[in-house]
Amino acid sequence: MKVFITRIIPETGLELLRNAGIQYTEHREKRHLSPEELIAACKTHDALLSVGGNKINAAFLQACSHLKVVSLMAVGYDNVDVPAATALKIPIGNTPGVLSNATADTAFLLMLATARKAFYMHKVIGRGEWGFFEPTTNLGIELNGRTLGVLGLGKIGMALAKKCRGAFDMPLIYHNRHRNEEAEQLLGARYVSFEDLLKESDVLSLHAALTPETAGKFDAAAFAQMKPGSIFINTARGAMHNEQDLLAALESKTIWGAGLDVTNPEPMDQNNPLLNMPNVAVLPHIGSATVEARSGMARMAAENIIAGLKGEALPYGVNKV
Numbered sequence: 001m002k003v004f005i006t007r008i009i010p011e012t013g014l015e016l017l018r019n020a021g022i023q024y025t026e027h028r029e030k031r032h033l034s035p036e037e038l039i040a041a042c043k044t045h046d047a048l049l050s051v052g053g054n055k056i057n058a059a060f061l062q063a064c065s066h067l068k069v070v071s072l073m074a075v076g077y078d079n080v081d082v083p084a085a086t087a088l089k090i091p092i093g094n095t096p097g098v099l100s101n102a103t104a105d106t107a108f109l110l111m112l113a114t115a116r117k118a119f120y121m122h123k124v125i126g127r128g129e130w131g132f133f134e135p136t137t138n139l140g141i142e143l144n145g146r147t148l149g150v151l152g153l154g155k156i157g158m159a160l161a162k163k164c165r166g167a168f169d170m171p172l173i174y175h176n177r178h179r180n181e182e183a184e185q186l187l188g189a190r191y192v193s194f195e196d197l198l199k200e201s202d203v204l205s206l207h208a209a210l211t212p213e214t215a216g217k218f219d220a221a222a223f224a225q226m227k228p229g230s231i232f233i234n235t236a237r238g239a240m241h242n243e244q245d246l247l248a249a250l251e252s253k254t255i256w257g258a259g260l261d262v263t264n265p266e267p268m269d270q271n272n273p274l275l276n277m278p279n280v281a282v283l284p285h286i287g288s289a290t291v292e293a294r295s296g297m298a299r300m301a302a303e304n305i306i307a308g309l310k311g312e313a314l315p316y317g318v319n320k321v
Ligand SMILES: NC(=O)C1=CN([C@@H]2O[C@H](COP(=O)(O)OP(=O)(O)OC[C@H]3O[C@@H](n4cnc5c(N)ncnc54)[C@H](OP(=O)(O)O)[C@@H]3O)[C@@H](O)[C@H]2O)C=CC1
Pocket: 075, 076, 077, 096, 097, 099, 100, 103, 151, 152, 153, 154, 155, 156, 157, 175, 176, 177, 178, 179, 207, 208, 209, 210, 211, 213, 214, 235, 236, 237, 261, 262, 285, 286, 287, 288
């Protein structure tokens, strides 16, 4: 049995595959595979371990219907046509939970960096413009006691809410499609409509999956309804906000600032005006980039491959086949 792996992954996953007697080919070049290259590579393998958002669409799945399993080293599966995979009886696996803390840490980091203009100040020093102490310049805002609003209060949103409660005693409001009773009991979370989430959040952090319902949800109309002086954080998917509308909301000071770990497109262009704004912090999609999370993700992705190649149910499966 042979697996094609689209990037170099941590040893934890490779070791599990070797111990299970599974051969693998890693795509070790620092470039994306084209759809044609991915299909060609998968033709000679029995399973795919996909890293980095390869388009697992109907065309790919039909061309590679021999695959016994497609295992994502990611929790988000918006890049996969799950109904097409299910129709072809191809199990899809992902890596939930193990990256929740790391990704919540990234959202927390962006909140604080945005509130205190930290990334911009770093650049100011690099330009030799430290200057002298002035009590009225370089002022940020404090997060203590401010209201955290979460769109998509699931595993990562919960991890963030706990950190914000512990660090800054932040009250929590949220909007999901369904009530999260655990969060309401454990964290005193208050369920609100999407409109009230916009109006009441001092920090609004996105943690829902990218779906047709959430794509482009943060447009000019949404930013216009956000609380004046609030902070927008997106560590979910870049396609959930409209970048031009975000830029306009920042320029007009409709909102205080924005922290982004995800952009649309990725990578963000180095000349993007957002990168020169004091109240903006941007990271290159490193939400889960910790030693702990990535080695756990590699292990779970390998476990899904091993189960799929044996014809067993995946331990972390997205669909039922
Ligand atoms: N930046 C990065 O590196 C990373 C980004 N991510 C992103 O974070 C996302 C969330 O991950 P995770 O917390 O593990 O997922 P979960 O499934 O645990 O949580 C997602 C939450 O979103 C809610 N939700 C789904 N659709 C909607 C909607 N239309 N409106 C409002 N809420 C909605 C769900 O609740 P309900 O069903 O009740 O609506 C659920 O509570 C991933 O899908 C991925 O895109 C994940 C890891 C790393």
